[in-house]
Every structure is written in C-alpha cells, then in structure tokens.
Amino acid sequence: xxxxxxxxxxxxxxxxxxxxxxAIGLTIVTMSILFVILGKNPISALGVYxxxxxxxxxxxxxxxxxxxxxxxxxxxxxxxxxxxxxNIGAExxxxxxxxxxxxxxxxxxxxxxxxxxxxxxLLLGAIGGALYALxxxxxxxxxxxxxxxxxxxxxxxxxxxxxxxxxxxxxxxAGFNFPTTAxxxxxxxxxxxxxxxxxxxxxxxxxxxxxxxxxxxxxxIKGFEIRVVGAAPRAARxxxxxxxxxxLLTFAISGALAGLAGIIEVxxxxxxxxxxxxxxxxxxxxxxxxxxxLNPVGILIAGLFLALTFIGGEQAQIAMKIPLDVTKVFQxxxxxxxxxxxxxxxxxxxxxxxxxxVPRGAA
Amino acid sequence: xxxxxxxxxxxxxxxxxxxxxxxxxxxxERAGVLNLGVxxxxxxGAACGFxxxxxxxxxIVGAVCGIIAGTAMSxxxxxxxxxxxxxxxxxxxxxxxxxxxxxxxxxxRFVGEKITPAPHLNIPGLTDIPFAGRILFGQNGFxxxxxxxxxxxxxxxxxxxxxxxxxxxxxxxxxxxxxxYPVLKIRMLAVMxxxxxxxxAGAYLPxxxxxxxxxxxxxxxxxxxxxxxxxxxxxxxxLVIGAYLFGAVTILQLHAQGAGFGIPSQFMSAMxxxxxxIVLVLISRARTGGSTAPAALGTVFVPDR
Numbered sequence: 001x002x003x004x005x006x007x008x009x010x011x012x013x014x015x016x017x018x019x020x021x022x023a024i025g026l027t028i029v030t031m032s033i034l035f036v037i038l039g040k041n042p043i044s045a046l047g048v049y050x051x052x053x054x055x056x057x058x059x060x061x062x063x064x065x066x067x068x069x070x071x072x073x074x075x076x077x078x079x080x081x082x083x084x085x086x087n088i089g090a091e092x093x094x095x096x097x098x099x100x101x102x103x104x105x106x107x108x109x110x111x112x113x114x115x116x117x118x119x120x121x122l123l124l125g126a127i128g129g130a131l132y133a134l135x136x137x138x139x140x141x142x143x144x145x146x147x148x149x150x151x152x153x154x155x156x157x158x159x160x161x162x163x164x165x166x167x168x169x170x171x172x173x174a175g176f177n178f179p180t181t182a183x184x185x186x187x188x189x190x191x192x193x194x195x196x197x198x199x200x201x202x203x204x205x206x207x208x209x210x211x212x213x214x215x216x217x218x219x220x221i222k223g224f225e226i227r228v229v230g231a232a233p234r235a236a237r238x239x240x241x242x243x244x245x246x247x248l249l250t251f252a253i254s255g256a257l258a259g260l261a262g263i264i265e266v267x268x269x270x271x272x273x274x275x276x277x278x279x280x281x282x283x284x285x286x287x288x289x290x291x292x293x294l295n296p297v298g299i300l301i302a303g304l305f306l307a308l309t310f311i312g313g314e315q316a317q318i319a320m321k322i323p324l325d326v327t328k329v330f331q332x333x334x335x336x337x338x339x340x341x342x343x344x345x346x347x348x349x350x351x352x353x354x355x356x357x358v359p360r361g362a363a
Numbered sequence: 364x365x366x367x368x369x370x371x372x373x374x375x376x377x378x379x380x381x382x383x384x385x386x387x388x389x390x391x392e393r394a395g396v397l398n399l400g401v402x403x404x405x406x407x408g409a410a411c412g413f414x415x416x417x418x419x420x421x422x423i424v425g426a427v428c429g430i431i432a433g434t435a436m437s438x439x440x441x442x443x444x445x446x447x448x449x450x451x452x453x454x455x456x457x458x459x460x461x462x463x464x465x466x467x468x469x470x471x472r473f474v475g476e477k478i479t480p481a482p483h484l485n486i487p488g489l490t491d492i493p494f495a496g497r498i499l500f501g502q503n504g505f506x507x508x509x510x511x512x513x514x515x516x517x518x519x520x521x522x523x524x525x526x527x528x529x530x531x532x533x534x535x536x537x538x539x540x541x542x543x544y545p546v547l548k549i550r551m552l553a554v555m556x557x558x559x560x561x562x563x564a565g566a567y568l569p570x571x572x573x574x575x576x577x578x579x580x581x582x583x584x585x586x587x588x589x590x591x592x593x594x595x596x597x598x599x600x601x602l603v604i605g606a607y608l609f610g611a612v613t614i615l616q617l618h619a620q621g622a623g624f625g626i627p628s629q630f631m632s633a634m635x636x637x638x639x640x641i642v643l644v645l646i647s648r649a650r651t652g653g654s655t656a657p658a659a660l661g662t663v664f665v666p667d668r
Binding site: 144152153160329333347 | 399439443446447448449450452453454456457458460461462463464465467468471578582583586587589590593627629630632633636637639640643644645646647648665666
C-alpha cells in the first residue's frame with residue numbers, strides 16, 4: 001500500500017472554507033509541543049498568547065494598531081500574488097514610504113504649516129513606496145530580472161538608507177545623539193480616534209483599503225485581468241491582457257499601500273522616524289496575505305489574528321519569559337500549515353496498492 | 364603587496380559561504396526545484412553549527428551539526444513542495460521566516476559565547492612562501508572544501524549518468540517520468556543536498572568567519588547566493604567567478620569604509636545588495652531571447668497514475 005497525491009476533479013469548496021481553521025489548529029498543537037520543550041506549561045502559555053490580549057481594552061486597541069499596517073500591506077501583496085508577481089520587498093517599500101512622508105514632516109518642523117501637512121505626508125509616503133516598488137517591477141518587465149531577488153535586496157538598501165538619514169542629516173539636534181528625528185509637529189501626526197487612546201485614523205484608512213480591494217477584485221475588469229493572468233497565463237494572452245502592464249500595476253499598488261502603511265506607522269503610533277520602526281510587518285504581511293487566502297475580507301481577519309500573536313508574544317515574554325523569537329517560529333509554522341492545507345483544496349491523498357496497475361484493455 | 368595579500372585573503376574568506384550555499388542551490392535548481400529558503404536554512408545552520416562547536420569544542424562537530432540542521436530544514440521544504448505539491452516560492456519564503464525565528468530561539472543561549480575559530484592550514488615551507496603562500500596553502504578547511512565541492516558538482520552534473528538524469532528531471536519532468544525515473548525522489552535528494560550545503564555555509568560564519576554567534580548574522584547572504592545561481596547561468600564554473608566577485612565587492616566596501624572617503628558608511632554597506640540588483644539586471648538583459656534556466660524550474664510535478 002502506498003499513499004499518493006492526486007488531483008481532484010474539481011476544487012473542494014469545503015476544504016477551502018475550513019483549511020485556515022485546520023491550519024491554525026495544527027499550529028496551536030505544534031506550539032504546545034514547543035512550549036513543553038521550552039519547559040513552559042502549554043495551557044497557560046497559549047492562554048497568555050491568545051486569550052489574555054482579548055480581555056482588556058488596552059490590548060484590544062493594540063491589536064487593531066498592529067493589524068493596521070499588516071492588513072494594508074497584505075491587501076497590496078495579495079494583488080501581486082494573484083497576478084503571479086512576487087513582491088517580497090514590502091518591508092523596504094514600507095520603510096521608503098516612511099522616509100518619503102517624514103521628509104515633509106522634517107522640513108516643516110517648527111514652521112506654521114497648516115493642516116495640509118499630514119494628508120500631504122500620506123500622499124508622499126504612498127508615492128515613495130510605489131516608486132520604490134516599481135524598481136523591481138521595471139527590472140522584471142524590461143530586463144527579465146527576477147523580481148523576487150531584486151525586491152528583497154532593496155529591503156536591505158532601504159533599511160540602510162533610513163539608518164543613514166536618522167544618524168546623519170535628519171537627526172534631532174536635541175536628541176542626545178540617539179538615531180531619531182525630532183518628534184513630529186501635531187499637524188504632521190495621524191490623529192487618534194478616541195482621546196487618550198492608541199487607535200488612530202490609519203485603522204479607518206485600512207478598512208477603506210479592504211473595501212476598495214474587494215471592489216477592485218470582485219467588480220472590475222482590472223481585477224478580473226489580475227486574477228486571470230495569475231491563474232491562467234495562456235488564457236490571459238489569448239484574451240489580450242497585457243501581463244507586463246499588470247506586473248507594473250500590481251507592484252505600484254502594493255508599493256503604494258506598503259508606503260502608506262509606513263508613513264502612517266511613523267506619523268501615528270511611533271511619532272518620529274527611527275530605525276526599527278517595523279517589527280517585520282512587510283514579511284509578516286506575506287503570511288497575512290496567504291492566511292487570508294488572497295481575499296480582502298480574509299486578509300482583514302488574518303491580519304487581526306497575526307496582530308494578536310504579536311501582542312500575545314510580547315505579553316508572553318513579560319509574563320512567562322518566553323523569548324520573542326517564538327512568535328516568529330509560530331508565524332513560520334502557521335504559513336507552512338496554511339500552504340499545506342491549501343494544497344488539499346486541489347489535491348487529495350489516496351491509498352493505492354504498490355503493484356503497478358495494468359490499464360484495462362491493455363493486456 | 365601586503366595590503367593586496369590581505370585583501371585577497373579577506374575576499375576568499377567572505378566568498379566561501381556564498382560559494383558553498385550557491386553550489387548546493389545550483390544542484391537543487393538543476394533538478395527543477397526553486398528553494399528560496401536558502402537564507403532560512405543558512406541561519407539555522409549557523410545557530411546549530413555554533414551550538415555544536417561550543418558544546419563539543421570541535422569545529423568538525425559544529426560543521427556536521429550545521430549540515431544536519433540545513434538538511435532537516437530542506438526536508439520540510441521537500442515534504443511541502445514535492446509531497447504536497449505546494450507553490451515553491453511561497454514555501455521557500457515560509458522556510459526563511461521559520462528559519463529566522465528558529466535560529467533566534469536556538470542561538471539565544473549562545474549569544475556572547477566565543478569559540479576558537481577553525482584553524483588555518485600550515486605547511487612549513489609552502490605556507491611561508493611570500494604572497495602566494497598564505498593564499499594557496501594557508502586557508503581554513505572550509506575554503507578548500509568549497510572549491511572541492513564545486514569541482515565535485517561539476518563532475519557529477521556533466522560526467523556521470525546520475526548527473527545527466529538529474530538535469531533531465533530539471534529540464535523536463537514529464538519525459539523523465541515517462542522514461543521511468545523517480546522524479547520526486549531525485550528532486551528530494553537534490554533539495555537535501557542544497558539544504559546540507561546551505562547549513563554548512565551558515566555554520567561557516569560563526570565557525571570560521573567570526574568566532575561568535577549573533578542573531579541574523581547571515582545578513583542576506585542566502586539571498587545573494589540565490590542571485591549568484593542566476594548570475595552563473597546554472598554553470599558551476601561561473602559560480603566560482605561570481606562568488607569571488609561578490610566577496611570582492613563586500614571586502615572593498617569595508618576597506619573603503621575604513622579609508623573613509625567621506626561617503627557615509629551606510630551607502631558602502633548597501634553596495635553588495637545594489638550590486639546584486641545591477642548584476643541581475645545586466646545578466647538577465649544579456650540573456651533575452653533564450654533562457655538558460657532549467658526548463659522545469661519552479662514548476663509543480665504530480666505524477667499521473
């Protein structure tokens with residue numbers, strides 16, 4: 001007897017629905033084993049990770065704050081992945097967006113600039129991110145260079161560029177030599193929604209982006225083209241869809257959204273530009289995109305779930321001395337299980353006898 | 364002359380991990396599998412390699428631990444992409460994310476510890492030859508091993524029947540399957556070889572390059588190794604040239620930083636990454652018309668029954 005994988009006659013809708021839940025279940029089982037290996041009580045560790053953050057309003061707000069950039073970036077990435085364009089440099093586009101928007105905040109610092117500053121910063125952030133994402137897209141379309149490698153390489157470049165700015169020309173003169181810009185002026189800050197809270201305007205913008213993503217994919221020709229080019233490139237060619245143009249478009253949109261997320265993060269929760277503004281949002285957003293099965297509403301839910309793991313991870317570190325890297329391991333394992341379960345939508349396992357079958361009528 | 368000798372020695376030291384990891388990935392890709400998780404396998408190899416060497420006091424045990432760790436990581440990749448027919452790009456990314464987390468978890472207890480780095484070859488008489496002596500006869504074992512590895516891979520791919528079959532699987536898995544070759548098994552072995560090399564390359568960093576472990580110490584070398592495979596047009600000989608060129612860029616920017624031409628250090632540090640982008644563009648542009656990549660690279664294969 002032998003276990004083999006074979007293609008289903010048609011995709012299984014049942015599995016498509018439950019596969020993210022199976023993946024999360026399997027991840028939690030695996031994590032429990034890991035907690036036991038680390039010498040922690042798995043029940044209480046899982047409680048700190050997944051239940052405690054849901055029980056107080058501060059943590060709930062924090063989850064929404066963390067989910068804001070994750071969802072925004074993941075919506076853009078899902079467009080790329082649907083079109084079979086592999087943008088994995090969202091982290092770099094996030095940083096460049098933050099830099100581009102911060103430029104205006106730094107330049108208008110201490111002047112009597114009006115309330116146009118913050119919206120202009122968001123616009124600059126989106127443009128900066130889009131232009132930065134277009135570099136690998138153009139390299140791909142014009143020269144055929146792998147967008148996977150170029151977009152990833154540009155993450156390191158963006159990181160170093162930001163580092164240079166905050167240690168060099170943009171450093172706060174009154175900042176005791178810390179590598180950071182001065183705190184942004186109030187007009188250059190993304191306002192909070194509730195006085196004294198942490199939830200900010202970015203959350204609303206993210207919801208709008210989710211809605212726009214759903215409309216684009218579900219109700220427009222462009223969205224249809226994006227999906228066809230990814231799912232059936234040959235059919236797309238016959239349909240006269242320009243796949244190069246779609247690579248440029250999806251990269252530009254995802255770069256703009258990553259850049260927007262970057263400047264919102266800097267002008268919102270952080271309040272100034274400094275290295276380490278992102279705990280890997282651009283990479284975690286890849287997981288969010290897949291866990292949300294490249295669907296805007298799915299991504300919103302997946303983003304909230306992964307934000308929960310960030311907050312849970314921080315609390316587990318404080319309460320149970322569980323290293324922060326456990327969160328990354330958790331996210332990596334989750335992505336594996338998601339991908340593995342998704343495979344069962346198109347394929348199924350079957351037991352067959354190991355002696356080769358003789359086709360009927362062949363003998 | 365002394366400076367030139369120092370630069371060449373430093374270039375060899377910086378190039379070796381790239382060469383080892385890229386050689387492994389070259390074999391994997393020649394079998395038609397694109398494993399983007401090189402960075403993840405390397406960083407786990409670095410953590411386990413250092414751990415093994417620190418606990419046992421032996422560089423060889425450390426290197427073996429790195430190889431085992433890299434191979435174990437690659438087996439996860441093989442199970443996903445070959446066993447479950449999952450998209451190779453997404454799985455490779457997952458492997459990198461998992462690897463970075465795992466290495467932090469494994470390596471956290473070794474941060475701040477030091478070991479005696481891998482010894483350098485010393486043949487009295489030969490090693491003392493001015494200039495060429497230390498370059499040719501004064502390296503650590505990893506450097507010689509990396510070159511032996513490339514020669515071995517070249518010989519395997521082009522001079523053996525097994526190598527021919529491996530290339531056939533990478534170029535046309537349907538035909539290879541029809542001829543009765545076990546495509547998935549051959550691919551699994553190729554993926555494991557890639558993992559072993561990536562693990563060894565990762566272990567090289569804390570065992571021979573810097574004698575301590577820091578989280579994230581691979582710093583994108585796994586990705587540069589992937590770019591090198593593209594640069595080499597999947598030919599082992601060109602891989603050597605590419606690896607040493609990239610090593611040279613890394614070392615030259617360090618020397619330029621030291622000399623301080625008034626260029627901010629961050630711009631110099633960005634050089635290897637920018638160079639990768641530029642090289643990828645140039646090489647891909649030169650190749651428009653016919654691709655030299657294995658024809659089945661990155662495609663899923665599920666055998667018919």
